[in-house]
Amino acid sequence: MQGREMKAEADQLTSQIIATYSVGATVQTVLDRLLAKITSEEYPLNTRLPSERALASELGVARNTVREALDVLEARKVINRRPGSGSFVTYRSDDVPERGESSVAMETSPLDHLVVRGILEPEMVRLAVINMTPREVWDLEQLMSKIESVHTDVAAFVKCEEEIYRKIAEGTHNRLLASCYNLTIEACRVSFRTTLLRRHLSPKRILEYQQRYNALFNAIASRDVERAVEFIKLHLVEEQKLFLQD
Template structure:
């Protein structure tokens, strides 16, 4: 059990329009569970069984189960068949610190000026397969909904290479954040910041003909379907195909 800490506001408090519909008793139970998780558990630890939680909070196991489903939709816990329920919640400040660390601690523009397509291909080959492996396990229902919305925008593009490249970066960064590991988010954030540099963007955009955009859309759709179905091996394989395609474009670009 951790030392006394301030309890953050439950993420659904500011989300009245998009909350999953549950009874008030279930939401109240979810709030108690959230406070318990935020104050007593670290990331990745397993919480008590439903029976024990029901006894502690003086509610039925059905109410506990529905409250855990509610928490899972916000990425606070992840339930594993035959293994239990695990904490996937991290304080917002930690995630924000991870994302901002890139700009505060590193001169990304200098890295971008010296990074070669070969170096980027090596780094992406190392990071991105593991990224989707972790995300397949940890993405919440809400994060999958964000990916689905981004994918729909991507699939509406016919020839706008600049917009495709921009949304593709957002799609991949959302997957990185779906690992729920701030250190990994920081590392991938460096890759993403390099890709944002003008000469990297220009090189990528030059390769995106309407035909290549269509191929990219199909690969991203396949990757999303694997993530949504929790198909770890499928997600890794589709990510490797996407990496190979991007590497080929970057290395042989005019």
């Protein structure tokens, strides 16, 4: 009976992941194998997983395939990656699905995420241009300098992006809008986007993103509403292209 319960638990978790993430058949096979080991506690809580190389050898797949599967597990909070240390199991068999904002973020599809960003971000930027104080503009400039110092570290780049968007949302001085956008950031963190960026964010593309954000900042700092809104719309188009090409 216990074996059946573990299999049912693994199947349920797999179904939740499939509903949220679009992955290839080989990646899905790796996910199935890893989830089975985690939910059966062959890899119990806080256990360090074998290295990507070891898993690739064991499962007979490429390291990139293993890395993509681990990306999904990390986004779903089944594992936690620690730079220089490895990947550790954070999944608990007695975990109760969270309700409220975190649950909504996890259940948001890639398309829904892009749709909401398309609705919120242009208006958010417009209000920020109008309402940001000189101090807030200065704070945003410091964040721009911070993201410009990132060249290859995808995790650091994504974290800087979150800080920039959060600062712009705060700059609207509309607490409801900022609260809504915080949920969008959370959905972005646990959704497909980080996985996409790990695959596609080359140093060249990082530079392109940095140039876009710099142009956006210049428009905000000069209080040019029309130009700032146009920049964020163009950036959203590029984000959609990234999603569609995957």
